[in-house]
Amino acid sequence: MQNFETVEITTDFLIIGSGMAGSGACVEAGHWAKQHNVKVTVVDKAAMERSGAVAMGLSAINQYIGDNTPIDYLSYVQQDLMGLCRDDLVMDIARHVNGTVHMYEGFGLPIWKDDQGNYVHEGRWQLMINGESYKAIVAEAGKNAIGMDNIIERVFVVQLLMDKNDKKRVAGAIGFSVREPKIYVFKFKACLVCAGGAVHVFRPRSTGEGMGRAWYPPWNSGSSSYLTTMAGAEMSSQEVIFVPARFKDGYGPVGAWFLLFKAEATSASGRNYMAEGLSEGGELHNWPPYGKVKPIPTCLRNHLMMIEMYEKGDGPILMHTDKAIARLTEEEPDPKKRKRKLKELESEAWEDFLDMTISQAVLWASKDVFPEQGPSEIMPSEPYFIGSHSGASGAWVSGPEDLQSDESKNEYFWGYNRMTTIKGLFAAGDAVGNSSHKFSSGSFTEGRIAAKAAVKFCVENPDMPAIDDAEVEKLKEKILQPLKTYEEHSKYTTLGAVKKRYDLPVEEVNPNFITPKMAMFRLNKIMDEYVAGWGSQYKCSATTLNIALDLLQLLKEDLHKLAARNLHELLRCWENVHRVLIAEAHTRHKLFREETRWPGYYYRTDFPKIDEEKWGDVFVNSVYDAEKDEFKVFTRPKIKIVEIKEVVGM
Ligand code: SFD
Numbered sequence: 001m002q003n004f005e006t007v008e009i010t011t012d013f014l015i016i017g018s019g020m021a022g023s024g025a026c027v028e029a030g031h032w033a034k035q036h037n038v039k040v041t042v043v044d045k046a047a048m049e050r051s052g053a054v055a056m057g058l059s060a061i062n063q064y065i066g067d068n069t070p071i072d073y074l075s076y077v078q079q080d081l082m083g084l085c086r087d088d089l090v091m092d093i094a095r096h097v098n099g100t101v102h103m104y105e106g107f108g109l110p111i112w113k114d115d116q117g118n119y120v121h122e123g124r125w126q127l128m129i130n131g132e133s134y135k136a137i138v139a140e141a142g143k144n145a146i147g148m149d150n151i152i153e154r155v156f157v158v159q160l161l162m163d164k165n166d167k168k169r170v171a172g173a174i175g176f177s178v179r180e181p182k183i184y185v186f187k188f189k190a191c192l193v194c195a196g197g198a199v200h201v202f203r204p205r206s207t208g209e210g211m212g213r214a215w216y217p218p219w220n221s222g223s224s225s226y227l228t229t230m231a232g233a234e235m236s237s238q239e240v241i242f243v244p245a246r247f248k249d250g251y252g253p254v255g256a257w258f259l260l261f262k263a264e265a266t267s268a269s270g271r272n273y274m275a276e277g278l279s280e281g282g283e284l285h286n287w288p289p290y291g292k293v294k295p296i297p298t299c300l301r302n303h304l305m306m307i308e309m310y311e312k313g314d315g316p317i318l319m320h321t322d323k324a325i326a327r328l329t330e331e332e333p334d335p336k337k338r339k340r341k342l343k344e345l346e347s348e349a350w351e352d353f354l355d356m357t358i359s360q361a362v363l364w365a366s367k368d369v370f371p372e373q374g375p376s377e378i379m380p381s382e383p384y385f386i387g388s389h390s391g392a393s394g395a396w397v398s399g400p401e402d403l404q405s406d407e408s409k410n411e412y413f414w415g416y417n418r419m420t421t422i423k424g425l426f427a428a429g430d431a432v433g434n435s436s437h438k439f440s441s442g443s444f445t446e447g448r449i450a451a452k453a454a455v456k457f458c459v460e461n462p463d464m465p466a467i468d469d470a471e472v473e474k475l476k477e478k479i480l481q482p483l484k485t486y487e488e489h490s491k492y493t494t495l496g497a498v499k500k501r502y503d504l505p506v507e508e509v510n511p512n513f514i515t516p517k518m519a520m521f522r523l524n525k526i527m528d529e530y531v532a533g534w535g536s537q538y539k540c541s542a543t544t545l546n547i548a549l550d551l552l553q554l555l556k557e558d559l560h561k562l563a564a565r566n567l568h569e570l571l572r573c574w575e576n577v578h579r580v581l582i583a584e585a586h587t588r589h590k591l592f593r594e595e596t597r598w599p600g601y602y603y604r605t606d607f608p609k610i611d612e613e614k615w616g617d618v619f620v621n622s623v624y625d626a627e628k629d630e631f632k633v634f635t636r637p638k639i640k641i642v643e644i645k646e647v648v649g650m
């Protein structure tokens with residue numbers, strides 16, 4: 001085994017993850033840090049220019065408030081999440097997000113404009129962009145703000161380090177380079193965790209040659225949740241996964257089709273199941289008050305789709321791209337311009353995918369699909385953990401002081417905006433729970449909010465906390481153990497001869513170790529079959545969840561035997577360790593909430609209805625004790641800071 005050099009970095013404020021929230025944090029921290037002589041450093045497992053969920057680009061900015069008010073946005077988010085979100089966090093982002101979008105324009109992001117120079121809206125809150133280079137543009141601004149010397153790329157952060165004199169205060173972080181034999185030890189006064197959501201916890205629909213294709217980026221492996229949970233931070237809504245409806249196999253998004261092109265989706269036999277669900281006596285009336293609002297909440301749109309597919313057997317679900325294009329072409333009053341209009345619509349349809357889900361465009365091309373000639377299948381995908389979209393999982397954080405009511409101030413505010421329950425540990429983007437629908441622009445905004453507060457924290461808490469050197473030494477050994485395990489046992493196989501002859505990767509089966517891929521497959525199978533993945537038609541019960549907890553325990557024991565052939569696999573090992581903790585937290589939260597609040601995301605078959613009285617005004621929260629390996633699960637109140645009457649409109 002190679003010798004690993006230790007690189008020590010001392011800074012004031014460390015940003016962990018340079019995705020959308022991390023880039024926003026760099027832009028804001030850069031500004032305040034210069035004024036207060038605070039050193040800011042950012043670390044990412046990848047290259048900032050194309051890291052995170054926006055690596056491939058996006059075709060829309062999904063949160064822009066325009067002339068609406070933050071309360072309008074809160075109404076929308078609250079009803080989409082079936083009543084549960086943090087009013088203070090959602091409104092805080094909503095009141096600042098316009099500024100972020102205007103900043104983006106200044107960075108050079110091409111936002112679509114109409115003939116009058118106004119932004120082109122996809123829906124009420126969404127703006128169309130030419131966003132293939134969205135991440136590169138935003139990352140460049142972040143890099144300029146804090147300076148190239150303060151950017152550390154291709155270093156995977158494994159764990160946070162606590163103050164040796166105060167276990168409720170963060171003091172450092174440890175990770176390793178994914179390119180060179182180097183361990184990184186960071187020491188700081190404050191840090192911001194914005195390492196994205198979690199993908200490949202549940203079994204993906206893509207297998208075999210499609211393996212690795214997912215909607216959300218496979219390199220977001222639950223690190224945000226792992227880092228904050230292991231540090232002892234209170235976590236929230238870990239049961240609220242997101243199941244996106246997507247074009248089949250390529251995972252192309254549906255938003256532009258539903259909102260911009262106003263396309264209809266139907267069951268295989270042609271029924272408009274959403275209109276039927278909304279109509280008098282339709283399924284949505286079984287989910288009051290949320291089934292009657294507009295837009296139909298995301299989970300309920302899935303729910304209607306799942307009834308067609310699984311209960312009626314009237315799948316697959318079809319998106320009628322052809323009819324939408326024909327209708328929009330017909331709407332062109334000048335018949336001479338219709339041909340041009342058709343060409344424009346066709347290219348917009350392709351660009352929607354080419355800007356953010358290139359694989360869907362490739363799949364359409366390879367299957368000879370012409371969106372103007374026929375419909376395409378859409379499907380509910382595997383569940384993802386993503387606090388920034390239509391899910392809600394993440395850390396329980398302090399909100400802004402000025403948005404609190406007398407009642408909420410005691411529950412939702414403890415000094416620094418977006419600080420977790422651990423001193424000096426901040427979170428943003430997918431890492432924060434209960435402030436859903438922030439998307440790319442809102443995540444960047446939340447990064448800005450958190451970074452400003454974190455710089456303030458550094459100024460007001462100038463003493464550098466101390467890390468425990470003995471703990472660091474132990475962790476170094478633990479981090480590199482998979483390389484050692486492989487070296488010790490790789491020759492032990494009865495299949496060596498086969499390997500020689502066929503060059504098969506026989507090390508994958510070895511009684512002494514488990515490869516990261518195998519560990520992930522095992523996790524995926526457990527979650528899919530017992531915790532309401534697509535393979536179990538999104539259904540679970542106390543019985544299946546308890547089976548999952550037993551199996552996860554066995555998997556956790558085997559994680560000590562993970563083996564890595566090289567640095568790349570070492571990364572894969574630790575990604576799976578991160579995934580397993582969020583899997584367990586999720587399972588425990590799901591078990592705790594005895595109702596079905598988000599049908600279409602998951603069903604508790606033993607509690608198949610929504611239970612407003614018992615669960616309508618509480619969040620499920622948890623704290624993990626890493627020393628004892630124990631979760632404590634409990635509730636926190638949903639406090640309505642703003643009374644919302646009625647909400648309509650897309
Ligand atoms: O509509 C470590 N999203 C969309 N947002 C929009 O505004 N418009 C759209 O059109 C969107 N669509 C969409 C979206 C995402 C994807 C994948 C597709 C389509 C195909 C959502 C946004 O992208 C999302 O909300 C934000 O990006 C969330 O921001 P953030 O910062 O929370 O996550 P990130 O950007 O993925 O960044 C995470 C970073 O952390 C790094 N990282 N670094 C060090 N150590 C570790 N252990 C780490 N683990 C992770 C990552 O490398 C990354 O840089 S639509 O179709 O839904």
Ligand code: AMP
Binds near residue numbers: 244255
């Ligand atoms: P998506 O492409 O599904 O990620 O959606 C992009 C944006 O459009 C998100 O803000 C979604 O909540 C919203 N959206 C997608 N489909 C619909 C729909 N049928 N009705 C209302 N909003 C939608």
